[in-house]
Amino acid sequence: MNGNDWQELLYLMLPDGYARNGQRLNAELQAEGNTLASVERSAQDMLNGVTPFTAVALLSDWKRVLGLSVSNGMTIQARRQQIMAKLVETGGLSRNYFIRLAKSLGYDVTIDEPEPFRCGRNRCGDRLWIPEIVWVWIVNIQDGQVPVYRFRCGSSATGERLMSFGQNMLESIFRDLKPAHTQVVFNYVENKT
Template sequence: MSHATLLALLLPPQSYARNAQPLQIELQAEGRALDVAERDGLQAAAAISPFFAEYTLPDWERVCGLTPPSGAGYQQRLQAVLAKLAATGGLSIPYFQRLASSLGYRIDIVEPQPFRAGINRAGDMLQVADILWVWQVVVHAAQVQAWRFRAGQSTAGEALASFGDPVIETVFRELKPAHTFVYFAFQEG
């Protein structure tokens, strides 16, 4: 029932001509204002949790310090916010492996090492000295995840499908030490 109808029912039955046009116009205007206020209030109440954030998802990303990759869909962005809220912090390889596991991934982390005299030998790969600040995340998956457009979970203007996995990439790039560079390799199986 609309608020305009409810307002009309609140009028004393004998005192007003409920069908009079000026009164009907006033009730419609006031009723629309109350309908909008109710809708906005319900949306604000739902935004308390990121699960029902809808149009307030950018606010959740801002609060979490996340910058979504261009072209990321609503589902991907929501999962990144939820992962950021669940993150407790750490810099170790086991921490990142546990984080990936909590997101549903099995990963290995590879830290390339520079060539060192006395440790390496002829035929070993040469690396630049700054390779110490680079690490690779190998994501083991049955298949590379495809994000498909879904009615009710995606928004207008999103691609019908995107491939790769921006969720784990975004979470790791946000949590990695600032002086390091991380890159991802996806392996099936």
């Protein structure tokens, strides 16, 4: 309801015979109606903020609680995707866990775990890695994918661009989740067809 609807409802609550056309009374009821409409909008924002699917005003609170970095210029859709990615994290150390996590964010990745060169196991032409390479893993991101966010009613806000390109959240999420003793390297692979 808007302020005028609330004002009309407040008029109906006045006792019978009360002068309804007074200038001060109209101003008071209009102010009260606008206040009630504002409270109703705030309550709806709080209700929508219960989940990140519908949150708008409370997205910054979701990001703060989840410990996500705040980036200026991110669209509402991108912020929701970042929050949902953080919420879906279940934890894991396997290749499959990180591949599934990337898939849930819309990326096709493969993960390589290089091994050092060993006599008797490797042969001429194999890459020479140092022994410490066992602590490095390489994430190959197919087609150098970057999320594209198109303006959508209900999912975008006034003033946002009709189309924007999101940040590659995959790198920051993987760096947050990787085992502390390892180093992750990102390799953007372009498919040549």
